[in-house]
Amino acid sequence: MTVIKELDFINSVKNSLQFISYYHPLDFIQAMDKAYQAEKNPAAKDAIAQILINSRMSAEGKRPICQDTGIVTVFVKIGMKVSFDSELTVQELVDEGVRQAYNEQTNPLRASIVADPAGARKNTKDNTPSVVHVEMVKGDKVEVMVAAKGGGSENKSKMAMLNPSDSIEDWIEKTVPTMGAGWCPPGMLGIGIGGTAEKAAVMAKESLMEPVDIYELQEKEKNAPDSLSTDEKLRLEIFKRVNNLGIGAQGLGGLTTVLDIKIKSCPTHAASKPVVMIPNCAATRHAHFTLDGTGEATLTPPSLDQWPEITREVGENVKRVNVNDLSKADMSDWKSGDTLLLSGKILTGRDAAHKRIQELIKSGEGLPEGVDFKDRFIYYVGPVDAVRDEVVGPAGPTTATRMDKFTDFMLEETGLLGMIGKSERGQQTVDSIAKHQSVYLMAVGGAAYLVAKAIKKSRVVAFADLGMEAIYEFDVEDMPVTVAVDSKGNNVHQQGPAIWKAKIAELDSKMSE
Ligand SMILES: O=C(O)C[C@H](O)C(=O)O
Numbered sequence: 001m002t003v004i005k006e007l008d009f010i011n012s013v014k015n016s017l018q019f020i021s022y023y024h025p026l027d028f029i030q031a032m033d034k035a036y037q038a039e040k041n042p043a044a045k046d047a048i049a050q051i052l053i054n055s056r057m058s059a060e061g062k063r064p065i066c067q068d069t070g071i072v073t074v075f076v077k078i079g080m081k082v083s084f085d086s087e088l089t090v091q092e093l094v095d096e097g098v099r100q101a102y103n104e105q106t107n108p109l110r111a112s113i114v115a116d117p118a119g120a121r122k123n124t125k126d127n128t129p130s131v132v133h134v135e136m137v138k139g140d141k142v143e144v145m146v147a148a149k150g151g152g153s154e155n156k157s158k159m160a161m162l163n164p165s166d167s168i169e170d171w172i173e174k175t176v177p178t179m180g181a182g183w184c185p186p187g188m189l190g191i192g193i194g195g196t197a198e199k200a201a202v203m204a205k206e207s208l209m210e211p212v213d214i215y216e217l218q219e220k221e222k223n224a225p226d227s228l229s230t231d232e233k234l235r236l237e238i239f240k241r242v243n244n245l246g247i248g249a250q251g252l253g254g255l256t257t258v259l260d261i262k263i264k265s266c267p268t269h270a271a272s273k274p275v276v277m278i279p280n281c282a283a284t285r286h287a288h289f290t291l292d293g294t295g296e297a298t299l300t301p302p303s304l305d306q307w308p309e310i311t312r313e314v315g316e317n318v319k320r321v322n323v324n325d326l327s328k329a330d331m332s333d334w335k336s337g338d339t340l341l342l343s344g345k346i347l348t349g350r351d352a353a354h355k356r357i358q359e360l361i362k363s364g365e366g367l368p369e370g371v372d373f374k375d376r377f378i379y380y381v382g383p384v385d386a387v388r389d390e391v392v393g394p395a396g397p398t399t400a401t402r403m404d405k406f407t408d409f410m411l412e413e414t415g416l417l418g419m420i421g422k423s424e425r426g427q428q429t430v431d432s433i434a435k436h437q438s439v440y441l442m443a444v445g446g447a448a449y450l451v452a453k454a455i456k457k458s459r460v461v462a463f464a465d466l467g468m469e470a471i472y473e474f475d476v477e478d479m480p481v482t483v484a485v486d487s488k489g490n491n492v493h494q495q496g497p498a499i500w501k502a503k504i505a506e507l508d509s510k511m512s513e
Helices: 006-022 026-038 042-061 090-102 168-179 197-207 214-223 230-244 351-363 400-413 427-435 448-452 464-469 492-511
Strands: 002-005 071-079 082-085 131-137 142-149 158-162 187-195 258-268 273-280 286-291 319-322 339-348 377-379 418-421 439-442 455-462 471-485
Touching (some): 026 042, 026 214, 026 258, 142 197, 168 230, 214 258, 351 400, 351 464
Parallel strands (some): 002 082
Antiparallel strands (some): 071 142, 439 471
């Protein structure tokens, strides 16, 4: 009988979470580099460059790849011949590892979990509880897969109870464009097929723990097409169809939207075809280890020589902008797709802050001392706490689309000049931006450590009780952003994918001639 010691389990979970907060899996980086080399749309190529540069910086600095350090999801497969030397349940053991990892002194991770989700949504402060899936298996070992899943990509998960004769690939091709760019493509799609509704969802999530191997599968298709299984054929077909959509990195339009398609399937009811699709973002993070009773897991740091050496040039048409001295008239000649380097003071605010701002203004109470959005930019972000000489921890953009419901109000009532976030805005919001001659700028989601280097000063100005969702004032220097919606309402997230979908179709038809 193998005996797993309490501390070995807790330390292994803790160390894995620290490890994956700053080391991307190598297979993912290699696939991202391949996408970078192949990309033809300069905007998408630059977004991938930022993701790759950020990845190396995080690995070197041992600081999180993304400010969203995720909701911890763990798959534990326990051999039937294993016992635990602990009074704690598996959930409690995992949560203790999470607690220690997220409160680690040298690399604290962002606590993103809120209790009472339908009500008070109060931050639990230590990122617990985690989501734990336990399976009893044959053998005398414990296999653990630890992931830290970003909220933005999780939010874009989709499910369908298809009819048995429906096409899964048609459903996916139709559904992926509705997910927008909030899941931070390029990434992976995990697909669970069969079982019941909840089984399909767990399979979809578990499939994302597998390494990127679509290129090996493409080779197999060339060399031994008859040996492909149903799921393998489906993976290849979906990979092609999704990339042909032209959504591209960050939804800017381009050749690569997905780096791999993963599928797990199991038998289902004759009347059913459950399908769940869960995307994994550019900050894909997972680690695997096995405990056999001899001690805690050993995690071998990757060699950074295997990370591509990428440099970014500040192009000629990049505009340097002082946001401290800016008017609507100055922004009127910015065009969607332009790259800007912002310097000056910006305020932050995301979901909880927007809700409170609206309540305070509507109730007549007004905003707290020091919070004045007049002629200012708001940056949608929830940063990681600073350590050592940092001004702020990693601080990449959060999904702007979630703030759409507040945007007209903010522009109308607060005198806000513009917004910075990631992913697309809805049409009503784009119309409101044009009506107010405002702009929406995007930073690259998943390049959080790189973005944080542009922040030279940071202070909390209001709502400190909201933790990472407080309002901060950042003093930025040369913060790289792209004009996503200009003051005329031109929208890069609408134009980019449409252009690249057509270009890919043209390239495909030339190749088949
Ligand atoms: O919570 C965040 O910081 C980002 C979130 O994961 C998002 O992608 O919107």
